[in-house]
């Protein structure tokens with residue numbers, strides 16, 4: 061039966077947890093030291109997700125980039141697609157914190173929002 | 188005094204507008220003090236502005252905010268407060284009597300303060316401090332500098348990257364570079380365990396198959412103008428490179444993530460006694476140094492791993508500064524706090540024993556199932572896992588203190604349970 065190894069991140073101990081599986085089904089799971097770890101690895105096996113934090117371009121602000129984040133975790137396999145979609149975006153200051161940049165990134169149903177505000181800067185103030 | 192120099196008086200001057208300084212300043216203003224925050228950057232927020240990943244605020248807000256989100260919770264409160272914020276302003280010099288000269292965009296400004304809070308953060312260790320032999324090409328920089336270039340400027344400083352140091356900064360920048368399209372060919376760590384959080388090892392390295400070379404270091408740097416490559420060597424138990432293990436790797440960027448050091452210049456300038464362990468000032472439970480009325484908080488005191496503790500320490504320092512500026516005497520910190528068995532350091536290093544206090548400590552070695560306790564007392568805190576990479580923070584309560592009043596010193600120790 062195929063096996064996959066995970067390092068649990070639910071606490072600093074970092075147990076190595078081994079999953080035996082058939083297709084999408086976990087047959088056996090060993091090596092965890094507590095139930096929190098078992099839950100974590102089951103989630104990681106069935107639907108690994110990550111919060112994506114990156115930046116997008118912005119005009120008329122004191123920086124040329126503004127940080128953004130996905131509101132919740134996106135499927136790990138969609139991270140590349142999300143990054144690609146975000147390189148196409150360009151905002152224009154002023155922008156508020158929590159402003160929706162994309163509302164359904166890569167058809168995940170998850171939105172990407174700004175994680176800070178940036179006020180408008182008139183050109184003469186830029187160096 | 189030059190005739191163009193203006194002068195001002197404040198109850199409290201806070202130097203540094205990162206999370207530590209913002210908390211101290213806000214608390215001071217809330218309690219009615221006239222507060223000025225001096226920040227050399229173009230905005231408040233400090234290092235948080237470039238830490239765009241999530242993981243901030245778990246202890247205080249119970250959510251994982253990004254650095255900028257965490258910062259904005261405080262900058263917006265400061266905007267509505269009475270705090271006098273001076274951006275683009277450097278402190279040029281500071282005297283033990285808490286008078287100082289500032290360089291502002293409009294010229295020099297003399298300020299006299301009743302109390303000063305030094306919340307100047309930390310700087311990254313540079314190549315000179317770890318002595319890597321080889322050439323001096325461009326393309327070798329501290330990881331934090333690269334983080335700032337990428338996250339604020341949108342500039343990618345290299346395409347094939349090697350990272351020296353497995354602390355959280357090194358791990359997080361590795362993922363960030365990968366997301367930006369660079370190839371991180373490896374991370375080296377001189378210790379035989381990663382120094383950053385396990386979660387970051389998994390989510391920043393394993394997720395992208397970036398190799399982590401434990402017990403390895405960079406022993407040569409190639410290239411004259413531009414970095415061409417590095418030599419990676421294994422180290423022995425004494426952390427000395429083992430001859431014959433060197434391997435050349437072609438890269439155009441080497442990032443150093445080899446530790447932070449408290450920015451302690453103004454503590455030195457004002458004659459504050461520093462700790463050899465933390466390189467920051469020796470402080471009491473109000474974060475007051477041994478120069479009366481000079482306080483510190485955040486990374487300028489010791490390197491913290493969670494911003495939440497930085498904020499709480501800032502509030503506490505703010506309270507202390509308000510009391511000092513208002514001539515309410517703070518209790519005398521006559522009891523020494525000692526780092527005993529398996530403890531690298533404890534902050535604060537002295538306390539009055541009259542007020543409950545939070546302490547932060549780092550252990551020397553990773554251990555499991557331990558009691559963190561005060562020697563000779565029954566005050567102890569159980570921890571399932573302790574590692575040097577994670578600070579332990581606990582609070583000694585009023586009830587605890589009542590039990591140990593007669594102790595002259597508090598010796599903390601970390602011992603395994605059998």
Ligand SMILES: Cc1cc2nc3c(=O)[nH]c(=O)nc-3n(C[C@H](O)[C@H](O)[C@H](O)COP(=O)(O)OP(=O)(O)OC[C@H]3O[C@@H](n4cnc5c(N)ncnc54)[C@H](O)[C@@H]3O)c2cc1C
Nearest residue numbers: 203205206207227233234242278307308356485486493494
């Ligand atoms: C890469 C990285 C990742 C991190 N990740 C996390 C995380 O996931 N979760 C978490 O909780 N914590 C994290 N931290 C830790 C946390 O961000 C820091 O502990 C915290 O920001 C320190 O705050 P500070 O106010 O002491 O210092 P800083 O934020 O460094 O602020 C110091 C300020 O002082 C100013 N200053 C310095 N000298 C002068 C001077 N002479 N005159 C005027 N101004 C001056 C500086 O410009 C700066 O704005 C991370 C830190 C780093 C570096």
Ligand code: SF4
Nearest residue numbers: 068071074075093097
């Ligand atoms: S399995 Fe439990 S003990 Fe092991 S790392 Fe995960 S949470 Fe920690």
